Amino acid sequence: MPTDGRLLGNLSVLVSVVETGNFARAADALGLSPSGVSRAVSRLEAKLGVRVLHRTTRSVTLTEEGERLYAQVGPLLAGIEDAALSAAGDAHAVRGRLRVSVDPMFSSQVLAPRIATFLARHPQLELEIVSRDELGDLISDGIDVAVRFGEPQSSSLIGRKLLDTRVLTVASPAYLAAHGRPAKPAELVRHACLQFRDPVTRRPFAWEFHRQGKVVTVDTQGPLTLTDSATMYALCTAGAGVAQVLALIVRDALDDGRLVELFPGWAEETFPLYAYYPSRRNAPPRVRAFVDFCVELATAAA
Structure with missing residues (x-):
């Protein structure tokens, strides 16, 4: 079956409009005029018999039919582009x-x-x-x-x-100077512990401590519950409480002394x-x- 080149071209224009956010930027990316982009989308809608874009003076958004079309067509067009680059001897070009x-x-x-x-x-x-x-x-x-x-x-x-990174329990030097350093995980019940809400269960993560196959759970408490890891990191470094964080994220803060690891012997849990x-x-x-x-x-x- 012969390929409808005009249909493919119009689909490419639609994908460009979605990815760039409006007709003007799509026109710049494709080397066309904004009116040319608009005509291409209109031809596509006429061909399909459905409207694929909601157009207002301020924004362009996909209709429900347009969303389904984009979800199916986007990866296919990307695959065509990659195949063309490969055929041209450019399979390893990162561009x-x-x-x-x-x-x-x-x-x-x-x-x-x-x-x-x-x-x-x-x-x-x-x-x-x-x-x-x-x-x-x-x-x-x-x-x-x-x-x-x-x-x-x-x-x-x-x-x-990519990797498994350890879960560490940390606090700032300022917090430890004001509240003392816990010697073992069980002593965290007397400390302000920053709670982080699990986005799946919508409940705070349990505080676990792993060592040589043994797992200890501590019922920690604290006045702050966070849903944003960046805010929790900032609060912890500012001295607001103790936090459980990922080693990959706090390596630099541990190296320069902004944070202190509390229980190195109980940090075998990974994420x-x-x-x-x-x-x-x-x-x-x-x-x-x-x-x-x-x-x-x-x-x-x-």
Whole structure:
């Protein structure tokens, strides 16, 4: 069956409008006029017999039919682009637009200080970083790759474990000077412990301490419950209380003395860091390059 080139072209225009946010930016990216972009979308809607975009003077958003179409077509067009690059002998070129969704703490404490190195390696790459706690729907959100702590929750994605990082119990020198240093985990019942709410159960995480296969749970209390790991980190370093954090995130703070690890002998619990990307036979070179870079960062910070 012959391919309808005009249909593919119009679909590409739609994807560009969604990814850039409006007709003007899509026109710049495609080398067209805004009116040309609008006509292409109108031709697509006429061909399909449904409206795919809601248009207002301030924004352009997908209709319900448009969301379904974009979720199916986006990965296919990306695959066509990758196949074309491969056929042209450019299968290893890292270029184009890469949209990544990253855990906020990994983004601020590990990725951001070193991202210039990644961009210097790949000058033809345009990178957009979305920092958020929830993984979300990568396809409908237009995300190429995501990095998150915790075990995989979705079987529809390709997940690559980057590392397991230890769970540490820490406090600031100022807090310890004011309240004393607990000698063992059980003594935390007399301390202000920063509680972090599990986004899945909506309840605070239990405080566990692991040593040589033995697990001790302590019923900690505290006046502060957080849903944002960056805020908990800031409060802990400011002396507001004791916190359980991931070693990968606080390595620099421990090295320079901003935080103190309380129970090194009870820190054998680990938490995984994963990279996720939509299921495809061959991940684009830009996705592979970013995941490899995250592996490099995680290994260095472990």
